Amino acid sequence: MSAPIELIESNDPVAVPWRVALMRRDSRPAVRESDEKYVMTFPHLIVREIIMFQLVVIGLSLAAIFFDAPLESIANPVETPNPAKAPWYFLGLQELLHYFPPVVAGVLMPALVVIGLVVIPYARVNLEAGPLWATHSRGKLASLTLVVLALSLLFGAFSCWPIVIPTLIIGAAMLAARNGEQASPWRRALWRVTLPEWIMTWFVVIAALLTIIGVFFRGPGWSWVWPWEQFRA
Amino acid sequence: MTTGEWIRGTSVYRSVIRHGLEDTNRNRSLIIFENLFLHVHPVKVRERSLRFTHTFWLGGITLASMLVLIATGILLMFYYHPSVPQAYRDMKELQYVVDDGVFLRNLHRWAAHLMVFTAVLHMLRVFYHRAYRPPRQFNWVIGVVLLLVTLLLSYTGYLLPWDQLAFWGVSVGTNMAKQAPLIGERIRFFLLGGNIVSENALLRFYVLHCVVLPVALLLLVSIHIWRVRKDGGVQGPPEEGRQ
Numbered sequence: 001m002s003a004p005i006e007l008i009e010s011n012d013p014v015a016v017p018w019r020v021a022l023m024r025r026d027s028r029p030a031v032r033e034s035d036e037k038y039v040m041t042f043p044h045l046i047v048r049e050i051i052m053f054q055l056v057v058i059g060l061s062l063a064a065i066f067f068d069a070p071l072e073s074i075a076n077p078v079e080t081p082n083p084a085k086a087p088w089y090f091l092g093l094q095e096l097l098h099y100f101p102p103v104v105a106g107v108l109m110p111a112l113v114v115i116g117l118v119v120i121p122y123a124r125v126n127l128e129a130g131p132l133w134a135t136h137s138r139g140k141l142a143s144l145t146l147v148v149l150a151l152s153l154l155f156g157a158f159s160c161w162p163i164v165i166p167t168l169i170i171g172a173a174m175l176a177a178r179n180g181e182q183a184s185p186w187r188r189a190l191w192r193v194t195l196p197e198w199i200m201t202w203f204v205v206i207a208a209l210l211t212i213i214g215v216f217f218r219g220p221g222w223s224w225v226w227p228w229e230q231f232r233a
Numbered sequence: 234m235t236t237g238e239w240i241r242g243t244s245v246y247r248s249v250i251r252h253g254l255e256d257t258n259r260n261r262s263l264i265i266f267e268n269l270f271l272h273v274h275p276v277k278v279r280e281r282s283l284r285f286t287h288t289f290w291l292g293g294i295t296l297a298s299m300l301v302l303i304a305t306g307i308l309l310m311f312y313y314h315p316s317v318p319q320a321y322r323d324m325k326e327l328q329y330v331v332d333d334g335v336f337l338r339n340l341h342r343w344a345a346h347l348m349v350f351t352a353v354l355h356m357l358r359v360f361y362h363r364a365y366r367p368p369r370q371f372n373w374v375i376g377v378v379l380l381l382v383t384l385l386l387s388y389t390g391y392l393l394p395w396d397q398l399a400f401w402g403v404s405v406g407t408n409m410a411k412q413a414p415l416i417g418e419r420i421r422f423f424l425l426g427g428n429i430v431s432e433n434a435l436l437r438f439y440v441l442h443c444v445v446l447p448v449a450l451l452l453l454v455s456i457h458i459w460r461v462r463k464d465g466g467v468q469g470p471p472e473e474g475r476q
Contacts, residue, residue, distance in 0.1 A: 075400035
């Protein structure tokens with residue numbers, strides 16, 4: 001190991017078949033440095049999946065032990081219960097029937113919801129949207145105010161307050177968020193919300209509200225009853 | 234050598250499960266990719282994706298309740314006749330004659346509610362985490378279809394006990410379908426096999442509930458989960474500074 005290494009600088013691989021490559025740290029051929037830590041799927045993920053499955057089974061079993069599935073008397077086509085309610089996940093729709101013509105509540109609105117959900121990943125606004133008020137213009141403020149008012153008036157014309165009230169509240173929160181960038185933490189959080197998130201939140205709040213009203217606050221003839229009156233009866 | 238170790242060393246066992254017992258990373262990998270059901274997973278996963286807040290396990294809970302529903306549903310089919318009035322009598326048989334019949338029916342019922350509920354929450358989680366963005370667009374669409382199939386499954390099952398709740402719940406729903414312009418009446422007739430909710434409707438809902446919709450659901454769920462893997466694994470909350 002005493003012979004000194006003779007270094008020849010050459011780009012001809014035939015004349016000089018051995019080569020030493022020097023690379024600077026920042027030009028290594030690594031694709032991209034990632035600090036993501038990976039773990040083996042077994043056991044780390046599989047064990048968690050098994051625990052999750054067992055918790056679901058235990059939880060459901062406890063529910064099945066303590067709460068009985070409803071069973072009323074045998075179906076009787078001539079004796080209509082009052083009110084006749086659909087399963088809970090359709091009671092939002094049934095509640096809409098109370099305000100709108102059947103073709104609007106039973107066909108148009110569900111169709112719009114399904115179409116609206118399907119096109120979400122294909123609409124550019126959903127892919128690129130930053131915080132709604134990151135770009136601020138008077139035109140945007142005016143048009144959003146107009147949309148909120150128009151929606152409130154439209155649904156107000158049908159006296160559909162479970163839609164009008166959330167529209168006004170969420171619309172007000174959306175408009176109030178516009179100068180929140182430097183404000184308190186919760187106003188900053190509102191400021192960060194994107195337009196698609198505002199729309200989805202509006203939709204979810206209304207859907208949940210309509211469902212809750214349909215399940216707990218509707219009695220004979222679809223009249224308004226308080227839940228405690230229902231349980232007493 | 235314990236009995237278990239002996240069994241796992243036999244040539245018969247090793248013809249079924251090929252990898253050895255040693256706790257090596259090689260065997261941990263083989264456990265995943267030599268198993269039809271587990272190999273939908275990659276051999277390694279991001280540690281970050283194991284966090285609870287990454288997905289809240291909502292898709293997993295939906296899948297778990299689906300498995301509970303298949304198991305209890307098959308057992309319930311042994312005791313059920315889709316005819317009037319035997320369908321309702323079978324509910325009473327479950328209550329008074331069949332061992333744990335009430336427990337079985339309760340489990341099926343509550344699992345069904347849980348599945349609808351967590352499927353909706355799962356969709357919201359994916360939306361607010363913006364996990365529908367490319368390359369996951371089409372999986373979102375499959376997810377929407379899966380939600381509809383889940384609702385239809387729950388709804389067709391709702392009629393099967395043939396009690397007042399079932400009869401009038403389904404009457405209300407199918408009256409809504411009637412409102413569709415032009416084809417509404419036809420859709421309703423097609424669904425019910427008649428103009429009112431009758432024995433024909435019970436049979437149709439039974440076949441839809443036990444054959445057509447579960448097959449559709451299983452196919453779509455397989456594609457849905459397979460695509461999660463193909464699209465780069467579960468997508469949690471958007472990461473700061475990386476789109």
